[in-house]
Amino acid sequence: MIPASFTYRRAGSADEALDLAAEHGDDAKFLAGGHSLLPLMKLRLAAPEVLIDLAGLRDLSYVSDRGDHVAIGALTRHHDVEHSDLLIREIPLLAHAAGEVGDPQIRHRGTIGGSVAHGDPASDLPGVLLALDATFVARGSDGSREIPASEFFESLFETALRPGELLTEIRVPKPSATGWSFQKFTQRAIDWAIVGVAVQGGNVALINMGATPLRATGVEQxxxxxxxxxxxxxxxxxxxxxxxxxxxxxxxxxHLARILTRRALIEAQLSLTTRYFPPPPITPRVE
Ligand SMILES: Cc1cc2nc3c(=O)[nH]c(=O)nc-3n(C[C@H](O)[C@H](O)[C@H](O)COP(=O)(O)OP(=O)(O)OC[C@H]3O[C@@H](n4cnc5c(N)ncnc54)[C@H](O)[C@@H]3O)c2cc1C
Incomplete structure (x- = not known):
């Protein structure tokens, strides 16, 4: 459980992080909250020679109203997404789901950008952002580009981010259809979803049902x-x-996908009666 040795570099700005990434190429990895990368390093499933710590990029931690959408800095921690008044008011699905990630310690360290960039199909927020039709902003040495969530998750732990590209912002449209639900089936509260379902209006996304988060197109149709x-x-x-x-x-x-989707769709209908309706925890049950 001890990682291979590595060189630690701390970036003070996005420009510096990109310069360090260009300098070290494939040998380097960005470090955000470390709650996915460090466990992999301890298991020797990842062995970057250089870690570029993004913790100093405070200007990439924000939740900001941009009219028709909410912009979230990639370094925003799960705790701050969960407790953002703006998100609770405008996009309660995302605030609620952030509060379902791991436990309080994980939510105080892990970042929304790290969760997206990691590309784990069992993670909560990638699936939720897929249901919300989010757009991801990536910055490289040749400028910034926008990538729709539907094109971002390519395969298991593979995303559309190019080597050395930094995820800087997540843009989430304010939903026009307000019914929502997030269903997560776990053995223990801290665990990743065995299966999860996110519903926003008529959009339905599945968590841990394939190599990437998926839209349940059959359900949507x-x-x-x-x-x-x-x-x-x-x-x-x-x-x-x-x-x-x-x-x-x-x-x-x-089986779980069918059961949880049915519960999510019913709960989404019920949540139309209030702007923020945190669903009660589900008692594990098989029908
Ligand atoms: C015990 C435990 C339980 C957990 N439970 C859950 C859970 O229930 N649900 C869930 O969704 N997650 C869970 N997680 C994961 C947690 O949400 C992580 O915080 C998250 O997946 C990764 O975010 P991070 O900031 O820690 O990223 P890091 O671990 O620092 O980075 C992850 C990957 O993303 C890359 N990266 C990070 N930031 C950027 C960026 N801005 N641009 C480009 N690349 C970047 C890194 O290079 C690395 O490859 C759990 C983790 C632990 C340890």
Whole structure:
């Protein structure tokens, strides 16, 4: 559980971080909250020679109203997303889901940008941001570009970020359809989702049902055709490639996807009655 030796460099600005990344190339990795990268390094599944610490980039920690969307700096910690008055008011799905990540210690260190850049299909916020039609802003040596969430997650732990590119901002449109729900099925509260479902209006995203977070297009099409939550949710596992592991078989995950989607769609309808309706925790139950 001891990582291979590495050189530690602390960036004072985004420019400095990009310069250091260009200088060290494939040998370097950015370090944000460290709550995904450091465990991998301890297991020797990652062995960067240089760590570029982003903790000094305080100007990339913000939640800001930009009219039709909310902009969130990549270095914003999960705790600050969870407790942002702006997000609670305008995009409660995201604030609520951030409060479901790990435990308080993890939420005080982990960052939204780190979670997105890591590209773990079991993580909560990538799936939620996919349901919210977010856009990610990446900055490289040749300037900034915008990447829609639908094009960002390419495969297991692979994203559209190019080597040395820094994720700087997440832009989330203020939803026009306000019904939302986040369902996360875990064995222990701290765990990653065995399966998760995020619903915003007619958008439905699945967590841990494939190599990337997925939009449940079969469910979305059924909803658009006027199907009931129960009938639409029956399509939840279509087109998925759920993993099998020590916690669940593929078939069990497919079952959970259908059950959780049905609950999420019903809860999203109920949440229309109030702007912020934190759902109660789900008692694990199989139907
Ligand atoms: C015990 C435990 C339980 C957890 N439970 C959950 C959970 O229930 N749900 C969940 O979603 N997550 C969970 N996590 C993960 C947690 O949310 C992490 O904080 C998050 O996944 C990564 O964010 P980070 O800031 O720590 O990133 P880091 O670990 O610092 O970085 C992760 C990767 O992203 C890259 N990176 C980071 N920031 C940038 C950037 N701005 N631009 C480009 N690349 C960047 C790094 O180089 C690295 O490859 C858990 C972690 C632990 C240790």
């Amino acid at each position: 059924a909803l658009a055709s006027g199907a009931s939550p129960a009938d639409a949710a029956a399509h939840a596992a279509e087109g998925t490639t759920a993993p099998a592991d020590i916690r669940a078989s593929t078939a069990y995950r497919e």
